[in-house]
Amino acid sequence: MQDKSLIYWATIKHHRWWLCHGQVYLNLLAKEGQLRPWIIRLIAKAYGVNRSIPRAADTGPSDPAATAIAEALGKAAPQFSGTLPKRFSICAEMLLRLPTAIRGGDPTPKFVSGTTKLMWFLKPTGWTMFDSLAADALGIPNGRSFDRASHFYELLEKLGFSQQSETGNALIQASEIPELHAERVIDRYLWLSGCTEAAREKTKGICDAYLQGLPSKYAKDLQALAFALSSSLSADLFSRIGGKPNGT
Secondary structure, rough: OOOOOHHHHHHHHHHHHHHHHHHHHHHHHHHHHOOHHHHHHHHHHHHHHHHHOOOOOOOOOOOOHHHHHHHHHHHHHOOOOOHHHHHHHHHHHHHHOHHHHHHHOOOOOHHHHHHHHHHHOOOOOOOOOOOOHHHHHHOOOOOOOHHHHHHHHHHHOOOOHHHHHHHHHHHHHHOOOOOOOHHHHHHHHHOOOOOOHHHHHHHHHHHHHHHHHOHHHHHOOOEEEEHHHHOOOOOOOOOOOOOOOOOO
């Protein structure tokens, strides 16, 4: 029996989230033609950043904060390309254009993680979301989210995130489940590497239960892809920078 590495579990975890959330939001975005405020709220709630978006009232159609974010993201998206640090600099510029109620009054803006998450739905290829546990996995010291995110993308660029994503996406496209994203598999891998052992084992149990609920053929196809990605992306992403060791 093949060993089930963290990349294996990250693939299953990505698929579970993708089926319930990711593809839903991308399909809504495609249908609407833009990232509307109510879709902003849906994504923000799913990713735990909705509380950072103030709301004038919970009733009525007006949602000025989500509207401001949607407009800022829409303006930034056409320029969103290049290296990871370059893309993060575009996120930073966008943050500075948001109302103070969202980004805070400090010179170092807030809503950093939320911005990187929302931007993924507009420009998923070659991009990954910033997460504190993923930063922990890379050995990035605690501090303000903006500073940690800046360091996070610099390190991922040095580690060859783009190349790893391209390799993974080629395998995914050739598989029976071509709709997944290697960028999100790596994101889940980093999360699993940075979380506690208890959380990691709980996640594995949930993923096992998820596989048992899938149709047999589909579950086998997903596992085959997970093993293929494990073989291709099995190198320890953290060995060169002193982050946490790769879990099993």
